[in-house]
């Protein structure tokens with residue numbers, strides 16, 4: 001049999017496939033043709049059976065599937081990171097209204113475009129090839145443009161609220177507007193059975209901000225278009241308190257009664273739940289997204305109240321989100337694996353292998369693209385990350401999975417493919433002028449903060465002004 005023509009073969013690498021048997025090849029090769037992986041296996045057989053236009057010596061690499069961030073705000077946060085004081089003392093709701101929302105509303109369309117592009121670059125540079133947006137986008141066209149320039153895969157939607165707090169007469173109009181906006185974006189940016197690199201989802205802000213009608217419409221639209229719904233829920237006690245007061249039910253019990261839970265529904269945080277809610281999540285096959293860094297920084301109490309490892313063990317599909325503070329998923333892996341071992345005083349909880357599942361296979365399932373990404377095997381899209389082991393944190397190489405989770409982070413990401421396209425090579429984007437982007441982001445960030453009217457606070461005196 002003559003060798004098959006392919007575009008690229010990367011050979012001689014350690015490959016963590018995340019396939020059904022979780023094969024790890026110590027001297028492995030991957031063949032890529034067009035957008036797809038056509039072979040993964042021992043170097044000898046893959047090279048014998050394929051005739052590649054480009055052969056890449058992968059002996060310095062540990063290759064993994066591209067990582068998937070289940071919850072990231074690609075607008076609002078990236079251009080203003082670091083601005084909010086670390087030890088803010090006001091109540092959580094005040095933090096949102098006094099600090100977070102004024103900055104979000106100070107973004108103009110061009111800022112959102114830049115913010116999304118910067119967020120995508122940060123993700124790709126640390127090995128994240130796909131993400132689910134969290135609910136801050138206001139200018140969807142500009143955001144799609146910014147993302148497309150990076151080459152990333154993602155699911156995005158306009159932030160949907162829809163509850164007319166304080167003005168019930170306005171409620172029918174607010175519902176209609178929210179539902180029409182979701183319909184419009186699903187038609188304009190269809191997922192094409194998961195095939196589209198960038199596509200729209202109904203992205204609800206969640207908490208108490210969406211009415212029952214909006215929830216039901218979002219779920220029906222997601223079912224109809226073969227996509228999912230994302231929403232924040234129960235990071236803090238304020239959500240259960242609100243739902244009990246206004247509906248007589250806890251939030252997740254209420255959502256189940258509405259018929260809006262299911263395997264295409266992604267709920268983020270889910271820290272303050274009781275047994276009935278835990279069972280509702282398991283019964284409906286809903287997905288839960290844990291954001292360990294955001295939870296720790298925001299003092300959500302995940303080490304005290306979080307039941308995330310129990311969810312995983314009960315078959316609830318758990319994935320991870322960066323929530324914008326730092327999108328390096330490998331930092332989230334050691335945080336997640338370490339946190340639950342320590343707070344449960346049990347070294348068997350959340351192993352390195354289980355943690356890696358969260359940002360690959362589990363996340364692909366939640367995003368409704370489990371047949372396309374999340375593992376390296378023939379027939380899936382070529383979304384993959386080459387980690388450079390010629391670095392101190394990787395030397396010497398003994399167990400690649402352990403080292404990936406406990407020793408490495410995004411700094412060793414040398415090259416990244418998305419949909420068969422090499423978007424990062426030798427630590428830099430192949431598509432974006434990074435230095436120009438950083439200069440533009442600085443300027444836009446300064447302007448957004450100024451426009452928001454918020455003060456620049458620092459616990460320590462900052463002397464002088466930055467030189468331009």
Ligand SMILES: [Zn+2]
Nearest residue numbers: 071134232323
């Ligand atoms: Zn969020």
